[in-house]
Amino acid sequence: MDKETLVGTEISESMILAGSDVLKLLDEAGFIVTGCFWYYLSEQERWRLYVVSPRIKLNGLKKLYEEIQNIFRQQPRFRLSIRIDDISLIDEKEKPAKSLEKIWIERSGSGPVAIKEEILNSVFVVGAYIYRLKARPKKTASKP
Numbered sequence: 001m002d003k004e005t006l007v008g009t010e011i012s013e014s015m016i017l018a019g020s021d022v023l024k025l026l027d028e029a030g031f032i033v034t035g036c037f038w039y040y041l042s043e044q045e046r047w048r049l050y051v052v053s054p055r056i057k058l059n060g061l062k063k064l065y066e067e068i069q070n071i072f073r074q075q076p077r078f079r080l081s082i083r084i085d086d087i088s089l090i091d092e093k094e095k096p097a098k099s100l101e102k103i104w105i106e107r108s109g110s111g112p113v114a115i116k117e118e119i120l121n122s123v124f125v126v127g128a129y130i131y132r133l134k135a136r137p138k139k140t141a142s143k144p
Helices: 013-028 055-059 061-074 097-107
Strands: 035-041 046-052 087-090 113-120 123-133
Touching: 013 035, 013 046, 013 061, 013 123, 035 097, 055 061, 061 087, 097 113, 097 123
Parallel strands: 046 087
Antiparallel strands: 035 046, 035 123, 113 123
C-alpha cells in the first residue's frame, strides 16, 4: 500500500477493504488467524495491519511470513493493495492485541469495530479497526 494511504489518523476505505481481503485470503488458505486489525502507530504516524496467530510460538515468525507471502502469490484473483511489509504478525498476548481485547468483547456484535481516540486499558488509542479478535480463554481456578 502506498505511504500516503497509510499516513494520517483517519482509516481509509481502501485500507478497510485491503484488510478484509487479507483476512479472507488467509482464512481460505487455512492459515489460523485469531485476530486481524488495523492499528494506528502514533510514534510512526502510520497505520499497520496486525494478524494475530497462535502458530507463532510453534512455527516462528520467519516461517509464517514466508507462508503468508506464498499464499499471496498463489491467489491471483485477489488484487491486494497491501504489501507484506505493511503487516505485523503477533501472538495473542502481545500489544496491541491484548489492549484491544476487552473492547472487542464489549462491542463486536456481528461486525467490525472502529475505534477513534479512546483510552483502553490505560492506553490512548488514536485509531483501530478490528475485523476479528478472539478473546483468550479465562483461566479458571482448579478445584481441590
